[in-house]
Amino acid sequence: MQLRSQNGVTLDLLPTKQFKTIGIKVDFVTPLKATAITARALMAQVLETSTAAYPTQTALARQLSAMYGANFGISVLKAGTQHIVRLTCSVVDEQYLADYPDTTPLFERGMAFLKAVLFEPLLPHGQFDPTTFTQQRQNLLTAIKSLDDDKQYLANRRLQELLFAGQPTQAMSALGDITTLGQLTAADILATYHDMLAHDAVHVAIIGDVTADRAQAALATWPLAERSTQAELPYYHWQPRTTVQAGDDWAPVTQAKLNLAYRVPVYRNSADFMATVVFNALFGGTPLSLLFTTVREKASLAYYASSSYNPYTGTISVQTGIQAENQQRVLAIIADQVAVLQRGEIPGNQLAEVKASLLNARLTILDSPQRLLNGRLNAQLTQVTTSLDQ
Amino acid sequence: MLTKQTYARLGEAVYRTTLANGLKVVLVPKQGFHKTFAIMTTDYGSVDNHFVPRGQTEPVRFPDGIAHFLEHKLFEKQDHDAFDLFGKYGASANAFTSFTQTSYLFATTSQLRANLEILLDFVQDPYFTPATVNKEKGIIGQEIQMYDVDPGWQSYFGMIGNLYPKEPLHIDIAGTVDSIDKITADNLYAAYQTFYHPSNMDLVVVGDLDPEQTLAWIEANQARKTFAPVTPLKRIASPQTAPDQVVAHTTKSLTVVRPKVSLGLRGYDTVPTGREGLRYNVAVSLAFDLLFNDTSDNYLRLYDANVIDDSFGYDFVTQRGAHFGQLATDTDQPELFVAEMQAILAAVPQQLQAAQPQFDLVKREAIGRLIGAINSPEAIANQYSGPLFAGSTLFDELAILEALRFEDPETLATAFFAQSQSTVATILPKG
Numbered sequence: 001m002q003l004r005s006q007n008g009v010t011l012d013l014l015p016t017k018q019f020k021t022i023g024i025k026v027d028f029v030t031p032l033k034a035t036a037i038t039a040r041a042l043m044a045q046v047l048e049t050s051t052a053a054y055p056t057q058t059a060l061a062r063q064l065s066a067m068y069g070a071n072f073g074i075s076v077l078k079a080g081t082q083h084i085v086r087l088t089c090s091v092v093d094e095q096y097l098a099d100y101p102d103t104t105p106l107f108e109r110g111m112a113f114l115k116a117v118l119f120e121p122l123l124p125h126g127q128f129d130p131t132t133f134t135q136q137r138q139n140l141l142t143a144i145k146s147l148d149d150d151k152q153y154l155a156n157r158r159l160q161e162l163l164f165a166g167q168p169t170q171a172m173s174a175l176g177d178i179t180t181l182g183q184l185t186a187a188d189i190l191a192t193y194h195d196m197l198a199h200d201a202v203h204v205a206i207i208g209d210v211t212a213d214r215a216q217a218a219l220a221t222w223p224l225a226e227r228s229t230q231a232e233l234p235y236y237h238w239q240p241r242t243t244v245q246a247g248d249d250w251a252p253v254t255q256a257k258l259n260l261a262y263r264v265p266v267y268r269n270s271a272d273f274m275a276t277v278v279f280n281a282l283f284g285g286t287p288l289s290l291l292f293t294t295v296r297e298k299a300s301l302a303y304y305a306s307s308s309y310n311p312y313t314g315t316i317s318v319q320t321g322i323q324a325e326n327q328q329r330v331l332a333i334i335a336d337q338v339a340v341l342q343r344g345e346i347p348g349n350q351l352a353e354v355k356a357s358l359l360n361a362r363l364t365i366l367d368s369p370q371r372l373l374n375g376r377l378n379a380q381l382t383q384v385t386t387s388l389d390q
Numbered sequence: 391m392l393t394k395q396t397y398a399r400l401g402e403a404v405y406r407t408t409l410a411n412g413l414k415v416v417l418v419p420k421q422g423f424h425k426t427f428a429i430m431t432t433d434y435g436s437v438d439n440h441f442v443p444r445g446q447t448e449p450v451r452f453p454d455g456i457a458h459f460l461e462h463k464l465f466e467k468q469d470h471d472a473f474d475l476f477g478k479y480g481a482s483a484n485a486f487t488s489f490t491q492t493s494y495l496f497a498t499t500s501q502l503r504a505n506l507e508i509l510l511d512f513v514q515d516p517y518f519t520p521a522t523v524n525k526e527k528g529i530i531g532q533e534i535q536m537y538d539v540d541p542g543w544q545s546y547f548g549m550i551g552n553l554y555p556k557e558p559l560h561i562d563i564a565g566t567v568d569s570i571d572k573i574t575a576d577n578l579y580a581a582y583q584t585f586y587h588p589s590n591m592d593l594v595v596v597g598d599l600d601p602e603q604t605l606a607w608i609e610a611n612q613a614r615k616t617f618a619p620v621t622p623l624k625r626i627a628s629p630q631t632a633p634d635q636v637v638a639h640t641t642k643s644l645t646v647v648r649p650k651v652s653l654g655l656r657g658y659d660t661v662p663t664g665r666e667g668l669r670y671n672v673a674v675s676l677a678f679d680l681l682f683n684d685t686s687d688n689y690l691r692l693y694d695a696n697v698i699d700d701s702f703g704y705d706f707v708t709q710r711g712a713h714f715g716q717l718a719t720d721t722d723q724p725e726l727f728v729a730e731m732q733a734i735l736a737a738v739p740q741q742l743q744a745a746q747p748q749f750d751l752v753k754r755e756a757i758g759r760l761i762g763a764i765n766s767p768e769a770i771a772n773q774y775s776g777p778l779f780a781g782s783t784l785f786d787e788l789a790i791l792e793a794l795r796f797e798d799p800e801t802l803a804t805a806f807f808a809q810s811q812s813t814v815a816t817i818l819p820k821g
Contacts, residue, residue: 061684069758300528356480
């Protein structure tokens with residue numbers, strides 16, 4: 001239920017007694033700009049570390065523990081052409097505690113905590129604390145570098161760079177790049193912070209045993225200024241290419257990673273969206289898929305071989321871990337599976353099973369407070385609201 | 391007959407019974423949920439590679455990785471794959487093997503009975519042939535090599551290998567490319583007949599279910615099958631690494647950006663049996679929280695000195711035949727990390743005393759984490775301890791935690807740390 005939608009700020013409440021927790025999610029959304037991605041990622045990390053009232057990591061961690069292990073975090077993500085700074089806080093519903101000695105309920109304390117993080121950061125002398133800033137910049141730098149330790153991640157990153165060469169906003173990860181990061185100053189982050197608070201679209205969503213009055217009252221105390229946001233759809237459109245771009249990286253590893261991407265110009269609001277979801281599930285999205293049953297089960301060439309569909313960028317990507325010398329064999333099998341789907345040679349029962357598994361997955365989302373909250377962003381971004389019955 | 395245990399404050403209940411054939415059944419209805427999660431587990435894992443096969447008299451040593459291999463092969467039947475049967479109903483199925491257990495599971499939002507029948511039938515009807523066994527070697531070979539390039543896994547297994555050089559715990563759960571090559575269909579049948587008897591298994595179902603009806607379905611399925619009489623399992627105990635034989639330090643080079651250090655602590659104190667074992671595990675885990683979590687003074691000091699960062703983590707594990715702690719981080723100062731950790735570990739009683747003011751905080755946090763886990767049918771089912779802690783559940787763990795006083799971790803953890811032996815496994819960047 002949408003309780004508020006004005007001045008670029010929305011509040012969604014998903015009232016339910018199904019869960020033992022109350023979840024809060026706040027998304028700050030802005031169109032992707034290559035120059036801002038890294039600064040927003042670092043700002044998120046600095047904001048997560050401390051506040052004026054909880055000036056050290058330990059003070060902040062102790063506050064979360066005192067709130068019965070409230071689960072708090074700030075993350076950054078990309079959805080097509082949009083960049084999102086996401087704050088989450090999940091607290092236990094105190095009616096399930098043997099003993100709750102405090103007078104303010106945990107939901108209100110969670111909202112007050114998020115308010116402190118967002119609007120009362122640690123700003124001695126009007127700037128982010130220099131020690132915290134330097135340390136978190138270094139941490140983000142090593143975090144970005146360490147991501148490449150995961151060779152599957154590295155292969156996928158290289159694929160994105162190849163696919164979106166010359167398009168830094170799409171090629172770059174949501175964490176940004178290390179060159180920009182090294183040059184950022186505390187003043188840059190402060191400007192980014194003020195810009196986000198003043199201009200980003202803000203989507204707040206709450207799930208749990210909470211009334212509309214409580215949700216609205218808690219949010220009303222946040223000093224969220226009016227803002228005008230353009231309803232820009234998040235889709236990234238790109239042109240077909242005439243040749244397949246290929247790139248090889250050499251690393252001393254025992255298992256090679258083979259990743260592919262295809263342009264599929266079908267987006268969340270396209271008439272063919274559901275058909276594409278089913279296509280991907282048949283191709284490599286489930287263990288019933290062609291990739292899993294051929295590359296792995298029939299040919300024994302890989303432990304994993306799967307595909308995923310991004311409805312914001314119109315791409316389907318494939319990931320496998322294989323022996324390097326089998327590359328041509330695996331490529332041939334993958335191409336065969338695409339051809340099989342293009343010819344529509346799918347047995348009726350396999351189609352029905354894949355649909356059943358997609359339906360199962362959709363219904364399963366209803367049992368996860370976090371996924372229900374995250375799903376609200378898709379609806380806000382795309383303005384597409386599809387009920388489960390549909 | 392189901393026995394029902396109610397947790398009124400939480401609005402939850404656990405139903406249990408043991409069938410005539412020995413299978414233990416645990417059912418947890420979750421009102422308002424759409425999904426049901428079922429997991430069937432045998433008390434048999436990668437460490438169980440030396441035993442007297444059921445029906446024989448002499449011990450046999452089996453190739454490393456056989457439990458995990460069996461897990462893979464159990465899905466495949468003469469004319470179908472069990473995955474596909476679940477697939478017909480849209481259910482998702484999976485399986486995993488740990489040091490001491492092998493589990494088969496599914497999650498579904500419809501057709502619970504049909505899916506339960508598939509689970510029970512494929513787990514209880516093995517079909518292994520030389521051809522299907524050989525085909526699997528390529529897939530598992532790739533799985534092993536995937537772990538070979540995983541630095542986190544290598545760091546963890548480096549530590550385990552140092553702590554348990556003589557015990558089968560040091561062997562990779564999936565085995566090696568060479569060891570799995572030796573596995574035969576006959577091996578798989580021998581292991582299956584020994585460990586997959588219902589009396590060595592449990593079935594936990596959590597979600598959108600009616601306990602009486604679900605039990606009736608399970609009983610009807612089991613009544614159609616015959617099982618060998620229950621006979622005792624004969625595992626052959628492995629040689630034990632003496633405290634002075636724990637390997638102090640190993641180093642390995644991999645393509646990583648930063649060094650990874652894993653400090654392991656092998657417990658040589660005695661873990662109590664049954665529910666008391668769970669209480670021990672909860673108490674020592676809480677001591678680790680007091681010493682090392684982000685509310686501790688140690689954490690802030692080491693974080694600010696760039697000895698640890700957000701990659702730092704710790705864990706305390708109790709399982710059949712072994713209990714150990716792990717402290718791990720990525721760091722540019724691996725030697726300093728080890729020196730700092732060892733300084734803390736050398737003064738545990740004083741450190742715990744100093745952290746006593748935080749006891750209420752870490753306890754609150756642990757309580758909140760467990761209550762949050764009740765949101766997840768998977769978490770409830772996976773927390774079921776099986777025979778390890780006498781069939782305890784997440785709800786029992788919560789009750790134990792709520793009753794814990796500072797003196798409990800103080801006493802139990804002091805004994806653990808005083809008698810533990812430590813090791814360091816370091817992964818350094820190549821080149």
